[in-house]
Amino acid sequence: MAVTIREVASAAGVSVSTVSRAFTAPGQVQPTTRQRILDAAAELGYSANPAARSLRGSGTGTLGLIVPDIANPFFPPIIKAMQARARHLGYTVLVADSDEREADELAAIAAVSKRVDGLILWASTLTENRLHELAGRMPLVVVNRHVPGIPEVRISLSAGIAQAAEQLKAYGHRRCVFINASRAELSRGKSIQESFEALDLSLSELGPYEPRFETGVHAATLVAAHEATAVIAHNDLVALGVLHQMANLGVSVPRDVSVIGIDDTLLASVSTPSLTTIRIDPEEIATRAGDLLIETIASTTGRTGQGRDVAAPFVEIGSRLIPRASTGPAPAH
Amino acid sequence: MAVTIREVASAAGVSVSTVSRAFTAPGQVQPTTRQRILDAAAELGYSANPAARSLRGSGTGTLGLIVPDIANPFFPPIIKAMQARARHLGYTVLVADSDEREADELAAIAAVSKRVDGLILWASTLTENRLHELAGRMPLVVVNRHVPGIPEVRISLSAGIAQAAEQLKAYGHRRCVFINASRAELSRGKSIQESFEALDLSLSELGPYEPRFETGVHAATLVAAHEATAVIAHNDLVALGVLHQMANLGVSVPRDVSVIGIDDTLLASVSTPSLTTIRIDPEEIATRAGDLLIETIASTTGRTGQGRDVAAPFVEIGSRLIPRASTGPAPAH
DNA sequence: ACACGTCATGGGAACGTTCGCAAACATCAA
């Protein structure tokens, strides 16, 4: 039904091999011949069948990306950016989500693993052993997870948090609250605690809760009890819950209380008041993670062994404060 | 490197064909033999290579979904739901976005078309001719677009809009404004106009603008000039812009003005005040569109001709009002 | 003029699977 390489070959008056080379190794075929082939291909509407191509062993041309939750507004911009980057490099991206459950993550991996050349696992719930086993079978990059020997993209919030602490300090805040809603053992709290301590700001930690809007609603009622004038939330969604409840309580943001989110999702820019937040650039993370995976793929296909003994590469992604309308001077007490 | 069907065959002491059948046509192989094969496969960690499988002609087991913008919060829940549905039916979903530009849409289609058994095109920017041509080459379902002869999922806002009009009427509103921010010629406005007229509500249309937050901000300043007490926006994002600007202007929502969005994205449920909006169930639309595509695929592979003359199926998805805090009684004038 | 590398091209096996065909065997009615 579809037009194959053979038809292009006979149309251009060359052999199948030459057509193949015209596409995959342009330098190896004479320019005039190549042009003739390209013309014939265009006329017939030919494009290579990826299934056949990958069967012969040259990879699938697809990257796998498994995120905790596609519907979490943090991820779509990252997915979008990675798609764009990948397309630019001749790859397609296959996305799936794990719902932060090991069983679902395994199912997702099973569904995509045979169709991709490599996998990016975001905040994987898998054990180290399983991850190592998987990394032995295919190129792997982990994000938001540290496993010795596996290439990694690390997101560092410290720069953004330091800027947030600085801003609050400059605005005269003394007592702050952090709403911890992280599921992972490695909470964002530690880094925050350090930054605030360094500036002599008192920080109480609430939680851990689930990372939901209602968490913010609930936590907002506790802020007054801590005599805090600033709140930093686990993410934008939780921060919006705080904003919501503050409005209900008649507490003005930012006049009475300042609120800071994390992630700079769409939510932050369209809330009322708009939300000061800590941004992690989705394009940067998509680009770096994608490139790292492609690199890993290249190095795996190159040598026979995967060189497990050499140090696995890692890249660190920074963050920065996006000041908006939810932070301001501390109220005079 | 990976374990193939041949190894499973020799491990189970049967031929390659029998292993193949054990997976694809369980009824055709004797239960005891089948069990032996399954055990061997499990032990060896075998799973079929999709590339080889699709090469022989039995489809790729993948569905393509092309949406205008992955980062638009309306789509992620739909994508997620479709993934879940597809996985349940043994399919994988490959998502790409068109950025609402024809060139990008064509690029996206080119990138995925060879990897999928069929395509769902959301709000396609392609001409009817191109769509027909594409539909001749592969199973196709369009959403939010009407093309005679092509299977279609239609989203009907009329039920939700009628409910919205009812609510506003009951609350005593008389003059309303609709913010049109649709790019397509077929705006949501016509349906709205009709519903409001039917209830004797005056409706002024603003725009058309771009569907952005700033559009809402801008349009909010025009509402007073129309002496309107209720605003219905093209989508939640625009409605949030209205909410934002109303707060800036010192206009209270819903005391002075009621605001209604469309789509029921995450934005609507977490705004302050929470946004009354018209919901289109993402799961329903994902399920119906996915099922329709699979049906189309099945009917195409079945007969040789695609039966273009028979009426293309279409399914209609309803909508309903989700009342929240942004609507309330009209102010006494 | 000769051997020799270089370059462009063609031939054909191989990738892992499915599927049409036929063989082997069992079952059953006449």
Next chain:
DNA sequence: TTGATGTTTGCGAACGTTCCCATGACGTGT
């Protein structure tokens, strides 16, 4: 017992591509 029928299995071609190897054609240095 025999032929017909049905069930289970095996054989081998085919899917569309890549890539190793072979084959000429063409300089180039001796």
